[in-house]
Amino acid sequence: MGNELDELKERLIKEAEGIKSQADLLKFKEKFLSRKKGEISLLFKRMPTIPPEERAEFGKRINQLKQLGEKLLKEAEERIKGERKRKGLIESIPDPTLPGIPRKIGAIHPIARTSHEIEEIFLRMGYDIEEGPEVESEFYNFEALNIPEYHPAREEQDTFFIRKGILLRTHTSPVQIRSMKKRRPPIRIIAPGRVYRRDEPDPTHTPMFYQIEGLVVDRGINFAHLKGTLETFLKALFGEETRVRFRPSYFPFTEPSAEVDISCPICGGKDPECRVCGGTGWIEILGSGMVHPRVLEAGGIDPVEYSGFAFGLGVDRISMLRAQLPDTRYHYENRIEFLEQLK
Numbered sequence: 001m002g003n004e005l006d007e008l009k010e011r012l013i014k015e016a017e018g019i020k021s022q023a024d025l026l027k028f029k030e031k032f033l034s035r036k037k038g039e040i041s042l043l044f045k046r047m048p049t050i051p052p053e054e055r056a057e058f059g060k061r062i063n064q065l066k067q068l069g070e071k072l073l074k075e076a077e078e079r080i081k082g083e084r085k086r087k088g089l090i091e092s093i094p095d096p097t098l099p100g101i102p103r104k105i106g107a108i109h110p111i112a113r114t115s116h117e118i119e120e121i122f123l124r125m126g127y128d129i130e131e132g133p134e135v136e137s138e139f140y141n142f143e144a145l146n147i148p149e150y151h152p153a154r155e156e157q158d159t160f161f162i163r164k165g166i167l168l169r170t171h172t173s174p175v176q177i178r179s180m181k182k183r184r185p186p187i188r189i190i191a192p193g194r195v196y197r198r199d200e201p202d203p204t205h206t207p208m209f210y211q212i213e214g215l216v217v218d219r220g221i222n223f224a225h226l227k228g229t230l231e232t233f234l235k236a237l238f239g240e241e242t243r244v245r246f247r248p249s250y251f252p253f254t255e256p257s258a259e260v261d262i263s264c265p266i267c268g269g270k271d272p273e274c275r276v277c278g279g280t281g282w283i284e285i286l287g288s289g290m291v292h293p294r295v296l297e298a299g300g301i302d303p304v305e306y307s308g309f310a311f312g313l314g315v316d317r318i319s320m321l322r323a324q325l326p327d328t329r330y331h332y333e334n335r336i337e338f339l340e341q342l343k
């Protein structure tokens with residue numbers, strides 16, 4: 001009897017080691033542990049045939065066999081689960097020879113690109129970049145720039161007010177005043193940034209747009225310096241063949257003032273049907289002038305000793321012109337596929 005039980009124990013261990021699959025597991029369970037026909041269950045049925053003095057020992061040993069069988073079954077089950085998991089992991093290791101997944105990282109916005117290009121040109125000419133707050137005081141946005149209260153220019157520039165005396169700047173010109181207060185001549189700066197006006201959006205207007213403003217202050221600065229600088233800049237931006245013309249104009253913060261036109265970069269003045277210049281051959285591109293003595297004073301600079309020139313241009317407008325965009329609002333529609341094509 002004892003031998004038979006030892007032999008069964010050995011088979012249990014050996015067959016448990018051979019379990020490789022879910023089917024093997026079921027087979028093992030059926031063979032040894034099934035209630036009706038399992039070898040261990042059948043041993044229990046033999047209990048009445050065992051001599052009474054051996055019964056207790058016999059019962060104990062078949063119980064141990066049953067527990068061993070259950071333990072081996074559980075271990076084999078765990079082992080199979082673990083192997084399946086390992087195999088799954090190996091299958092999920094990516095194949096490094098496959099091509100990568102392309103990821104969209106976007107593109108530099110045409111307005112930012114245009115602004116950077118303009119900044120680069122002036123940096124090469126020895127200018128510094130200055131920035132100022134977009135929420136400004138009325139003083140810096142108007143008074144210091146020779147635009148007193150009731151001045152018609154304040155009507156023209158419809159303004160977003162935050163509260164009395166505080167507004168969203170309507171131009172980058174306040175940076176001129178701030179720079180003059182901070183620096184001593186010679187001053188050569190450009191000020192790029194956002195500006196805000198209460199314009200209804202249309203093909204050439206948005207309530208927020210970008211400007212770049214320039215300011216030069218030193219002893220003996222005259223209109224020839226202004227003209228030479230802007231010609232150099234515009235040829236660098238639009239090409240050497242570009243012609244530049246100055247027309248007298250009026251701005252409160254400069255005297256004398258001039259609007260600056262360039263020859264049409266699209267048709268060169270040769271196409272009377274040109275949509276960009278309307279057949280005139282010229283495009284208005286920026287405003288400029290000699291800094292008004294009152295503006296120099298507001299910046300803490302003596303207008304007897306120093307003079308200067310200033311200019312400003314709309315970056316959106318230049319981007320629109322170069323890309324031949326019919327509507328500036330396309331800039332702000334956030335369609336990357338479209339924007340990244342613009343030059």
Ligand SMILES: [Zn+2]
Binds near residue numbers: 264267271274276281
């Ligand atoms: Zn044209």
